[in-house]
Each structure stands twice: as structure tokens, then as C-alpha cells.
Ligand SMILES: [Fe+2]
């Protein structure tokens with residue numbers, strides 16, 4: 001089963017600084033799957049899970065700055081979603097850490113999929129639409 005996700009133009013907001021960061025997060029997501037496929041230990045998987053979460057948190061903070069700068073109308077809701085995603089994923093990271101080596105890695109991959117890929121589709125693409133609409137009006 002191939003769970004890796006290939007980056008494509010359909011994920012682009014056409015805001016290069018955000019798109020570049022998203023593409024890097026895709027790479028991190030795929031690297032985690034690769035580690036899982038290579039049957040890395042729970043300790044190793046926990047490290048790489050937490051590293052990716054750290055990258056996501058850094059990206060979220062940067063994206064929030066950008067949203068504020070452009071006067072994004074849904075900033076508050078979007079930031080709340082970021083905060084909740086990070087909070088939930090930290091709990092999942094903790095579960096991963098405490099799991100023995102007979103783990104079913106699927107729920108952990110799903111968690112990363114939610115925070116990296118689904119979030120772009122469900123929320124971030126709207127930032128792009130807002131930005132380009134505003135640009136046209138100006
Ligand atoms: Fe976001």
C-alpha cells in the first residue's frame with residue numbers, strides 16, 4: 001500500500017513562500033512513511049513524528065504572520081484550527097512514544113495526513129483565494 005503523497009499544483013495557493021513551506025511538509029510526511037515502511041523502531045518514529053510537528057508549528061506561525069499582513073478575514077478561525085491541530089497532534093505524539101514495538105502505525109500516519117495535507121485543502125487554499133481576489137481589486 002502506497003500512502004505517500006505526491007506534491008502537485010493543485011495544492012498551490014500561488015503564494016510562493018507558503019507553497020514552498022507546504023512542499024517541504026509533504027517531503028517530511030513522505031519521509032515518515034518511508035521510516036514506517038522500513039520498520040523503524042517506535043523511538044525513531046517518535047523522533048521523526050515530533051520533528052515534523054515542529055516543522056508544522058514553525059510553518060503555522062509563519063503562515064499566521066502572512067495572514068495578518070494581508071488582513072485575512074478568517075484569521076481568527078484559522079489560527080484556532082492551527083492551535084487545535086497542534087494540540088491534538090502533540091497528544092498523538094505522546095501516545096506514539098508510549099506504544100510498544102507492535103504498533104499499528106496507520107493512525108499516526110492519518111494524524112500527519114490531517115495536519116499536513118487535509119489542512120492545506122480544507123483551509124489554506126482559501127488564503128490563496130482571498131489574497132488573489134484582493135490583489136485584483138487593488
Ligand atoms: Fe493553515
Ligand SMILES: [Fe+2]
Pocket residue numbers: 018022059063120124
Ligand atoms: Fe499551511
